[in-house]
Amino acid sequence: MVTGTEEKKTGWWSIAAAGAGVIALCYGFARYAYGLFVPRFSETFGLTTTAVGVLGGLSTAGYGLGLLVSPATSRRSARGTVILAGASATIGLALMAAAPGVVVFGAGIVLAGTGAGLVSPGVAQLIGETVGSPVRARAQTWANTGTGLGLAASAFTPLLAFGWPAVWWAFAVIGAGMTVLAWRTLPRTPWSPEIPELAEPTAPEITAATGRRAAPLVVNSVLIGATSAPYWTFSNSRLAEAGLSPVAATWCWATIGVAGLLGGLAGRAAGHTGLRNANLAAWTLAAAGIALLALPRPGLAGALLSSALFGTSYMALTGLCILWATRVFPARPARGVTWSFAGLGAGQTAASPLAGAAGSAIGLAAVFGLTGLAALLAWSQLTPRLAPPSS
Template sequence: MSEALRQKNSGVTAGRQPWWITAALGSCVIAISYGLARYAYGLFVPQFALSFRIDGTGLGILGAMSTLGYALGLLAAPRTSMWSARGTLIGVCGLASAGMLLMSVSPNVVVFGAGLLFAGGSAGLTSPGLAQLVSDTIRPAIREQVQTWANAGTGWGWAVSAFTPMLVFGWRGVWLCFAVLALGMMVVGILAFPRGRPERREESETGAPVRTGWRPGMTAMLVNSVLLGLTSAPYLNFSRQAVREAGLSMPMSVWFWFCMGAAGLAGGLAGKAAQRYGLARANVGIWMLWAACIGMLAFPRLGAVAALSSATLFGAAFMALSGLCILWGARLYPNLAARGVTFSYLGLAFGQTVGSAAAGVLADFTNFSVVFAVTGLVSLLSWYQLIEPFGPPPPEAVPGDQAALPASTDRDGTAV
């Protein structure tokens, strides 16, 4: 048997790599940009407040810097991904490294805020860039699996960071280590990310221009994304404080965060579920688990088993639902996946901004039990997706927008 035939039978073509390597590399980038650069900020809020002598208002402004960077990254992502999806992901690692390095050595809160801006920007660039890379280099039949497995990287980024606030060398040393990890991933990306890029990205297969603006189905997708942002923000911002007030110890609250991250890896199964049951049914089914795990925190006397179960369900559901947001956007824009994901994630960012503020106000007037009870009930609005006109489109539903891949693909789904 010739070498070329052996490679074909094993699912690998010379000069290319199996689909799961692309998924693993994407997962690592997401773990760094989301799990560390964007979401680990919340773990260190007490240390930041002490180091820079700032109050709750100052901490809120710093959090807004991360969100601003995230929004700017999302707005830039379609253009950078059009130019080079591979280059965008490599740049993500460099930007995350620069931002976290600035944070670790910052002499004052202004420099620290600039670091947060860069770190948040890296997360904004990531999901659209990865969606475009998958669209460019993976055959349609397995793109959704690749995308959701990669998206689960946020979960293990959370898990890795969970215990770092307890390390003896302080938050500056921890964030310096995060910056080094991001720099290392940039080197790996330069060496390993696939170079596939279609010759036509703004034309359909008939040669007609692809519509890049508003499309039918966009409103339903944005409602889903905003709803996810609204209902995830209270949990991400206040769940650890809520379980502490419910009687859990500090070490147990750290395990709470760890379970949330570790379970996020199960979110990679969402792509398979969407293929088997349809995106609408899979989405609504996961939303029901989501509503249940949030509602569990509404009980004022929450035991350790119930708290850890809630965190586990939340982590898996959040990774799954955010992954399905990506699939929904990519289905609306098969040729321009980065654009569809940008629209979807802008809705998510808007929802998280509003949801965080609303949850804080509600908690001031009532308590966390009421916050999580209301949030769980709001999650039930997701049933609207089962009404056909308001649900996500089936795969490859937009005429003339079949993704432009190279001439053939190998058996493992990688473009050749």
């Protein structure tokens, strides 16, 4: 177990940074970069639109598998779970790069998605076990911004002259390096009664009271998924519809990632103003960013502002979900993060096809306007029963 002295020597920032690096690998490269290269994948493997959707579903299936097993693996070894996540994502990327056909390519997608499902619960559990309470919230939210870092790093790769396999091999090499760095940097965390909240590992973890406290967290997470899905899936289509070029859309994608790094400030904000106030502020920014794409002609400036607001608020909201989860499950943060991210995934899975159908019927501009309004439903958290726990 990392003692207070060892923690000061290592520094919470080094744990958060290593966690952020693996999260960047698992989300920015192994999960979200797929959407950037769909046209190239379709050309290489002769994919139909339906086949593209099936492959996307395999990524979600792998993600769900990772979420399902992460509480058990994190309980045994949070550090091991993070390293396993990096290895899974790296092997998945390498399989995709080397795939002679669509079957091997699909297997790589599943492995890559599994890494994304494993990593956030594992990092949350590791930080909960190794970082002191005064800076734990900051460590959690800064580690979570790794998604933004990964998005920014992958944004311009479709514009490179190399074929997509070369890009994917580069992702895999970076992933191998990041996994080795995590293996060398992250502390080992065997269970110890020195940490009060971990002193009773055999105590019941889920009670009726805990379930009631977790329900608002899951509702909040589902709302994040439902309101972010149209943006992740259709923002580029909406920008093209509004007259922006593919290069401009790429800049917007990069802006989402770079601005997402500001989401790391959410932990400090929650410490100063309270978790509920920080959460509602982030939801308001999210509503504004989404609704900007409802304008008939947002222009490049409006599109970049929308991307910045969305990136900042999305990373802040997911980081605050992690803090919320650690308050509901202080002994096993991985379990709470799994519940939260499963809700987020469910919201995204349900909302993407609904947004597509609505876009065909009423237009994408209207979809973004309605989604922005839906984000304001989060203000129902002013009701105590739906609010995050105060401590």
